[in-house]
Amino acid sequence: xxxFDYAEAPLPIREDLPEAHRAAWASMAAPGCxxxxxxxxxxxxxxxxxxxxxxxxxxxxxxxxxSVDGAHDGESLLPGAALDAVHxxxxxxxxxxxxxxxxxxAAGVSEGHYVELLGIVVAVVxxxxxxxxxxxxxxxxxxxxAGAPTGYRPxxxxxxxxxxxMIPVGGAKGDEADLxxxxxxxxxxxxxxxxxxxxxxxxxxxxxxxxxxxAVGDIGWSEGRVLDRRQIELVAGRVSALNxxxx
Amino acid sequence: xAAVTQGRxxxxxxxxxxxxxxxxxxxxxxxxEVIALARVxxxxxxxxxxxxxxxxxxxxxxxMVRIADGTGIPLDTPVKLVSxxxxxxxxxxxxxxxxxxxxTTAVQRLLGRLLRPVVxxxxxxxxxxxxxxx
Numbered sequence: 001x002x003x004f005d006y007a008e009a010p011l012p013i014r015e016d017l018p019e020a021h022r023a024a025w026a027s028m029a030a031p032g033c034x035x036x037x038x039x040x041x042x043x044x045x046x047x048x049x050x051x052x053x054x055x056x057x058x059x060x061x062x063x064x065x066x067s068v069d070g071a072h073d074g075e076s077l078l079p080g081a082a083l084d085a086v087h088x089x090x091x092x093x094x095x096x097x098x099x100x101x102x103x104x105x106a107a108g109v110s111e112g113h114y115v116e117l118l119g120i121v122v123a124v125v126x127x128x129x130x131x132x133x134x135x136x137x138x139x140x141x142x143x144x145x146a147g148a149p150t151g152y153r154p155x156x157x158x159x160x161x162x163x164x165x166m167i168p169v170g171g172a173k174g175d176e177a178d179l180x181x182x183x184x185x186x187x188x189x190x191x192x193x194x195x196x197x198x199x200x201x202x203x204x205x206x207x208x209x210x211x212x213x214x215a216v217g218d219i220g221w222s223e224g225r226v227l228d229r230r231q232i233e234l235v236a237g238r239v240s241a242l243n244x245x246x247x
Numbered sequence: 248x249a250a251v252t253q254g255r256x257x258x259x260x261x262x263x264x265x266x267x268x269x270x271x272x273x274x275x276x277x278x279x280e281v282i283a284l285a286r287v288x289x290x291x292x293x294x295x296x297x298x299x300x301x302x303x304x305x306x307x308x309x310x311m312v313r314i315a316d317g318t319g320i321p322l323d324t325p326v327k328l329v330s331x332x333x334x335x336x337x338x339x340x341x342x343x344x345x346x347x348x349x350x351t352t353a354v355q356r357l358l359g360r361l362l363r364p365v366v367x368x369x370x371x372x373x374x375x376x377x378x379x380x381x
Contacts, residue, residue, distance in 0.1 A: 013299050014296075089313055089316075093313045094343050095343055096316055096317060096319070098319055101319070118313070118318070122310040122314055125309050126306040126307055126310035129302075129305060130303055132274060132277065132279070133273075133274045133282060134298065135286065161320060161321070162320040162321070162347070164318050164319075166318075186326075187315075187321065187323050188311060190320075191314050191317075191318040205310065206307055209303040209304060209306055210303070218367070226293065226294065226297040227267075227301060231262065231264075231267055234259060234261050234267055234268065234271075235267050235270075235271045235305055235308075236304055238251055238268055238275075239304075239305050239309060239312070240251075242271075243275065243308075243316075245308075245311075245315055245316060245344060246342040246344040246347075247315035247320060
């Protein structure tokens, strides 16, 4: 059976959703720039364990998320600092900090490793949330593909916005020419551009789950959707506010 | 807009806002029983395809908030200017992640009010135009 076969789902699911989800799964299984396929799938496994992790629950309840030490629930082949990053991104992302990301680098999780890890975390979180919303079982994780990470880093990526290096506005050229589809690019589009495929997966998922990037500024857009744009933005805004996301 | 931060306690003027908000809130909270109740209510109000759309959007923003929070990006300058009054009204500046964006000065706030008529154009510039074939 193909991944994300929604034929038996109790609700009719438009075809662009499983297409986007399959693309994210296929990308996750393959070696990336900084992590192997097995490590990338291990990141996804950790995403699914984090919501029930006892250490994460203690940290979430603490005044400072950095005041509670311990071990996360479950075995993982990931280095400890990477596993910790996954759990924090899933359970307490709004309390992360620049100094924490800098300490990750010192612990062996370079900014390239971190951005790629983030890209996998957010893809799995969004797809799993969709499944939970519809009462569907979570999709089994893909079998990892063999191969070594490429170590690719876009030449134009540089620090200056946020906590990690990004491709600057106007800097998406050559192999990255497809990343930003306009003359400028919002910070949230550039945020993961240190790992270009993370941006590509984000754009694919957003086009199916929310609104295609080119239509974000079109307040009348609701092509192929039952919800109108106001209803889409109401859900989007409420989820963001509950997550205490300022952006 | 206040419904974004205050939920169903305030009217939004958006059709079926109560059902949509309850469903979004349930997905974020993660209790399967509460999600199921909210899903049924939304399906009764708007039909099954609306439930799928809403679940997809909610999932999407569980992703986008973590990208923003995980990379410490500040608000884009045009957004910062034009949204200053709205952020204050909704209390968004109290969120921890707001610390990555410098406070808005009085001059910036004034400039933001002047820029409001061109917000849709700015949004299209920032998020990209439709790629043309050929």
